[in-house]
Amino acid sequence: MLAKTDLKMRYQGSWLGIIWVFLKPFCLFLILNFVFSHLFFKDTPTYSIRLLVGLVLWSFFAEASMNGMISLLAKAHILKKIYMPKWLIIVSSSIHSSLAFFFNLIILFIFLFFYYHIYPSLLHILAFLLYVSLIYGISLVFSFFTATLYVKLRDLNQIWELLLQVLFYASPIIYPFTAVPANVRSLLYLNPMTLLIEHSRIALIDNGIARLDHLLIFICIFIPCLLVSIWFMNKTSRKIIEIM
Amino acid sequence: MNDQIAIGAYKLSKTFKIPHEHNDTFKERLVSLGKSMTYETFIALDEVSFEIAKGEFFGIIGRNGSGKSTLLKILAGIYTADKGTIILNGSIAPFLELGVGFNPELSGKDNIYLNGTILGLSSKEIDKKYKSILEFSELERFIHMKLKNLSSGMQVRLAFATSINADREILLLDEVLAVGDLGFQKKCFDVFHNFIKNGKTIVFVSHNIDAVRKYSNRVLYLETGRILHLGDPITVCNQYLTQY
Numbered sequence: 001m002l003a004k005t006d007l008k009m010r011y012q013g014s015w016l017g018i019i020w021v022f023l024k025p026f027c028l029f030l031i032l033n034f035v036f037s038h039l040f041f042k043d044t045p046t047y048s049i050r051l052l053v054g055l056v057l058w059s060f061f062a063e064a065s066m067n068g069m070i071s072l073l074a075k076a077h078i079l080k081k082i083y084m085p086k087w088l089i090i091v092s093s094s095i096h097s098s099l100a101f102f103f104n105l106i107i108l109f110i111f112l113f114f115y116y117h118i119y120p121s122l123l124h125i126l127a128f129l130l131y132v133s134l135i136y137g138i139s140l141v142f143s144f145f146t147a148t149l150y151v152k153l154r155d156l157n158q159i160w161e162l163l164l165q166v167l168f169y170a171s172p173i174i175y176p177f178t179a180v181p182a183n184v185r186s187l188l189y190l191n192p193m194t195l196l197i198e199h200s201r202i203a204l205i206d207n208g209i210a211r212l213d214h215l216l217i218f219i220c221i222f223i224p225c226l227l228v229s230i231w232f233m234n235k236t237s238r239k240i241i242e243i244m
Numbered sequence: 245m246n247d248q249i250a251i252g253a254y255k256l257s258k259t260f261k262i263p264h265e266h267n268d269t270f271k272e273r274l275v276s277l278g279k280s281m282t283y284e285t286f287i288a289l290d291e292v293s294f295e296i297a298k299g300e301f302f303g304i305i306g307r308n309g310s311g312k313s314t315l316l317k318i319l320a321g322i323y324t325a326d327k328g329t330i331i332l333n334g335s336i337a338p339f340l341e342l343g344v345g346f347n348p349e350l351s352g353k354d355n356i357y358l359n360g361t362i363l364g365l366s367s368k369e370i371d372k373k374y375k376s377i378l379e380f381s382e383l384e385r386f387i388h389m390k391l392k393n394l395s396s397g398m399q400v401r402l403a404f405a406t407s408i409n410a411d412r413e414i415l416l417l418d419e420v421l422a423v424g425d426l427g428f429q430k431k432c433f434d435v436f437h438n439f440i441k442n443g444k445t446i447v448f449v450s451h452n453i454d455a456v457r458k459y460s461n462r463v464l465y466l467e468t469g470r471i472l473h474l475g476d477p478i479t480v481c482n483q484y485l486t487q488y
Contacts, residue, residue, distance in 0.1 A: 078345045082362060083321035083338035155269035238324050242260065 025059040025104055032174055044176070046205055049116055053204060054173035054197050056104045061135050061193060062164050064097035068143025069150050070157055072237075076244040086237040087230070090143050098136065112204065124203040131200045137222060138192050144229035148236040151244055167191060172198055192218070249333055250414055250445035251296040251319065256328035258289040258314055258469075288314040290469040291328070296447065296462075298333070298413075301440055303460035303477060304449045305484055310466040312449045316340045316416050319447070334413030334445070339363065342420050343403030348392035352383060355391050356406050363410040373409045380431075381405035401428055408435055414445045421452070433459060457481040 032055070033048050041047040071093035072079065072086060079089070112118050120128070150156045171193045172180070180188060188194045195218055199210040261283040267273050288311045296302045304312050317323040319330065320338045345362045346355050356377055360370040378384055381401045386394055394402070404420065421429050436446055436459065450456050456463060456477065463480040465473040473480045 078362065080322065081339055081341045081344040084362070153268070153270045153273065155271055159270060241322055 025055055026107070028059075029055050036174055041176075046116065047176075049111060049118075049205060050176065050201055051174060052108055052111060053201050054171070056101070056108050057132070057135060057197050057200060058168065058171060058173050058193065059104070060097060060101040060132075061139050062168075063100065064094045064136065064139035065142045065146075066157065066160065066164075067093045067097055068139060069146040069160060071143065072147045072240065073151050073154075073244065079241055080244060086147070086233060086240070087144070090147050090233070091140070094136070094140065094143065097139075101132075116205075118205060118207075120204050120207055124207055124209070127203040127209055128200050131196045131203070134218070134222065135193070135196050137226060141222075141225050141229040144233040148233060148240050151240050167193065170194075192222075247333070248297050249295050249331070250298045250300070251333070251447070252329075252331035253295070253315075253319070254293050254329045254331075256289050256292045256315070256318060256325045256330065257287075258311075258318060258323065258325050260286045260288055262286055287469050289318070289325070292466075292469070292471055293328075294464060294471065294474060296445060298445055299440055299443045300445055300461045301436065301459050302445070302447045303456035303463040304447065304466060305451070305453065305456055305463060305481070306466035306472075309468075311469040312466055313340070313418055315466070316418050316447065316449060320416055332414065336414040337363070337407070337410055337412035337416060339407070340416050340418035340449075342400060342407050346391060346399065346403060349390060351390055352387040352394065352402055355402065359403065359406045360409070363407065365410065377402075377405045377409055380408075397425060397428070404428075404432060408439075413443075414447070415439065416447045416449075418449045419451065421450075421455070429455075453481050453485060 029052055033051055036051070037047045044050070068090050071090050074093075075089050078084070079086075112120075146156060146160070170188065170191050172188070177185070177188070177194070177198045195214060199215065202208045202210040262285075264282045264284065265276070267276055267281070292311070292315065304315065306312050314323065317340065318325050319332075320336065320340055322338070322340075343355075343359060345358055347358060350358065353374075356374065357367060357370055360373075361367070365373075378387060381398075381404070383394075383398055383402055386398060391399060391402075400420070408415075421432055433455075436448075439446060448456065448460065460477040462475060463473075463477045464471060465480050465484055473483055
């Protein structure tokens with residue numbers, strides 16, 4: 001319900017309305033696609049769709065983490081007047097990003113089916129959904145850590161915006177992972193988005209299941225992180241209202 | 245513990261630390277690294293103890309800054325007390341102000357649903373109560389107008405009508421009737437009367453001493469975070485008035 005109002009508010013009075021939600025990543029896609037598929041990756045026939053998968057997943061992560069971080073402070077006027085569980089606010093902020101992502105996904109699949117005639121099997125789609133939920137998961141972990149911190153450090157959003165830009169180029173979005181020199185690859189894996197984007201591409205476009213051991217390690221790191229972030233949020237949010 | 249008690253507060257203390265300089269950003273933190281932070285401590289509540297019986301209309305009076313709102317916020321769960329315990333018997337309405345989350349850009353109807361959701365009602369419950377809310381607020385003609393085009397009195401009427409439908413056993417009211425017209429105020433007190441008859445409890449903070457004296461069963465008089473008097477409304481209110 002909160003998310004619904006958010007949505008209503010954000011796009012009210014603009015006649016393009018909800019179209020804005022997916023216009024943003026697609027403009028970026030058109031530009032990047034134009035530049036890179038003509039200049040550098042002429043011999044990769046699936047470059048465009050690979051770029052699109054990367055961009056859609058990336059903008060989901062970027063939006064969800066940013067919205068999650070600012071969510072508590074943005075709802076300060078409500079939190080000061082009424083008791084509400086803090087996690088509810090943080091999670092509801094991500095619903096908006098998920099909705100935008102859902103629309104983007106539809107377009108992605110239309111491209112995949114009707115332009116590239118690639119039909120991933122059910123297993124591969126399920127694998128892809130697992131990767132997507134892990135992306136959602138890491139943006140939640142990030143939000144749980146930063147939502148209370150942001151109340152104390154109000155320039156965190158600018159720092160994060162900057163870091164997002166760095167991470168954008170440190171993730172295999174505009175370039176394929178294989179284009180990276182072998183000695184840098186393990187470094188790239190420190191970025192959680194690398195693995196998830198790369199595995200998603202393998203599932204959707206190459207119809208394969210990427211290395212399960214990597215995924216397993218990823219999940220083994222992810223779960224403790226999630227637990228710690230929830231603990232951290234509970235601990236720090238107790239007195240957060242007073243300093244809003 | 246007595247079953248007849250709705251709220252028990254025992255030795256509640258709350259101290260606010262107000263820093264002399266606000267280091268709200270990461271940058272400022274870095275700059276002032278090494279400097280010790282200086283605080284002003286403000287004791288908002290100092291070992292306040294009282295019990296409120298079920299079905300009681302409990303008035304709280306006191307000057308500005310005497311700790312009334314802090315006390316209510318602790319009861320509502322918005323702030324946490326530094327020391328002391330609270331016992332709550334029955335569901336508490338976790339808000340002190342009416343119309344929490346009201347959005348001026350949305351219609352009256354949307355705001356009823358929004359506010360109702362924040363107060364913990366499901367949309368089905370609101371559907372059921374919508375008619376009685378509308379009748380009580382007497383705003384049938386204006387309900388599809390944007391909230392910002394309604395007068396402040398009308399907004400309060402709408403908020404009040406929604407809030408009393410939240411169905412809680414303990415209500416906290418912080419200076420809520422200041423803007424309603426006389427007819428509406430009378431109507432509100434009729435509602436309160438009904439609440440009390442049904443065994444619900446009302447905690448009422450107001451500067452309207454006449455109303456407090458007329459309707460309360462007992463009155464608590466706070467002064468700089470301590471209880472100055474607690475007891476019969478006529479005596480306590482007169483004591484408060486003799487100060488001026």
